[in-house]
Amino acid sequence: MKKIIKAVLPVAGFGTRFLPATKAIPKEMLPIIDKPLIEYAVEEAVNAGIEEIIFVTSHTKVAIENHFDTNFELEEKLQKNSKHEFIPLINPENFKNVRFTYVRQKSPNGLGDAINHTSHLINDEPFAILLADDLIFSEESCLSQLKIVYESLGSSVIGVNEVPQDEISKYGVIDPKYVDSNIKVNNIVEKPSINDAPSNLAVVGRYILDNEIFKYLERTKKDSSNEIQLTDAIKLMLTDHEVFACKYKGNKFDCGSKKGFVAATVFKGLQDEVISKAIYDLVQKS
Numbered sequence: 161m162k163k164i165i166k167a168v169l170p171v172a173g174f175g176t177r178f179l180p181a182t183k184a185i186p187k188e189m190l191p192i193i194d195k196p197l198i199e200y201a202v203e204e205a206v207n208a209g210i211e212e213i214i215f216v217t218s219h220t221k222v223a224i225e226n227h228f229d230t231n232f233e234l235e236e237k238l239q240k241n242s243k244h245e246f247i248p249l250i251n252p253e254n255f256k257n258v259r260f261t262y263v264r265q266k267s268p269n270g271l272g273d274a275i276n277h278t279s280h281l282i283n284d285e286p287f288a289i290l291l292a293d294d295l296i297f298s299e300e301s302c303l304s305q306l307k308i309v310y311e312s313l314g315s316s317v318i319g320v321n322e323v324p325q326d327e328i329s330k331y332g333v334i335d336p337k338y339v340d341s342n343i344k345v346n347n348i349v350e351k352p353s354i355n356d357a358p359s360n361l362a363v364v365g366r367y368i369l370d371n372e373i374f375k376y377l378e379r380t381k382k383d384s385s386n387e388i389q390l391t392d393a394i395k396l397m398l399t400d401h402e403v404f405a406c407k408y409k410g411n412k413f414d415c416g417s418k419k420g421f422v423a424a425t426v427f428k429g430l431q432d433e434v435i436s437k438a439i440y441d442l443v444q445k446s
């Protein structure tokens with residue numbers, strides 16, 4: 161079985177729901193406490209064995225390139241001022257052997273279009289996709305949990321979780337078929353109405369896909385908002401290939417929305433040994 165060594169992290173969206181904050185700063189650079197969303201996603205990928213991170217980026221996202229580059233001036237200053245403890249934070253040891261590659265998506269024509277921009281960088285191999293705005297805190301990372309399913313079944317795997325009925329229309333939703341202890345994807349529907357939703361299992365921003373997906377992305381037509389959706393390409397792929405779902409264990413926050421972003425900040429703050437007491441008192445009082 162081929163190893164998964166490449167991960168695509170699309171970051172070329174407008175981040176409209178976070179304006180004006182995202183006018184000049186990429187949404188993925190917004191921090192949960194002191195770490196940008198994108199770094200949590202890169203950490204998750206690297207800890208799951210990924211060796212190359214491919215960002216699909218745009219002209220407004222240079223801050224992301226700078227974030228994963230070396231900042232010699234700052235490192236030197238920290239050395240000189242004996243603030244050594246900060247150096248591993250700006251130059252993490254576990255990113256040292258990771259290759260960072262950047263591809264430009266000229267205009268945000270949808271997640272499927274963003275992924276399709278990486279076809280020349282993915283060989284005959286499965287690859288991971290992580291959407292940094294879906295932040296997941298768990299003992300074993302969400303991507304590692306998907307990897308276990310991929311390694312046991314050898315097919316594409318998408319992360320799913322249960323969502324309440326009144327939120328289902330915001331997501332891609334799967335029609336599941338339970339086979340032994342696995343969930344096979346029968347069908348997948350992008351943002352269905354409550355009545356048309358085939359289940360309460362919504363797709364989260366973690367995928368391990370066979371490279372055949374590019375063939376289907378080529379054939380995928382734009383949707384009513386003029387975007388090419390990854391979900392639609394997966395739906396096409398289902399006609400010839402098996403795809404499985406992984407109901408991962410963990411706490412997921414949709415940090416592309418204000419509610420999810422604030423919830424993630426409070427959740428993480430309550431785990432931080434320095435500020436947890438203050439955050440707890442604040443939440444209790446309000």
Ligand code: UTP
Nearest residue numbers: 170171172173174175176177268269270271274
């Ligand atoms: P979202 O659907 O959250 O879109 O994209 P967005 O533009 O970031 O945010 P809003 O809806 O305008 O507030 C999910 C992920 O896919 C990337 C985004 O950067 C985000 O990480 N994306 C989306 C692209 O890279 N290109 C696209 O054309 C669309």
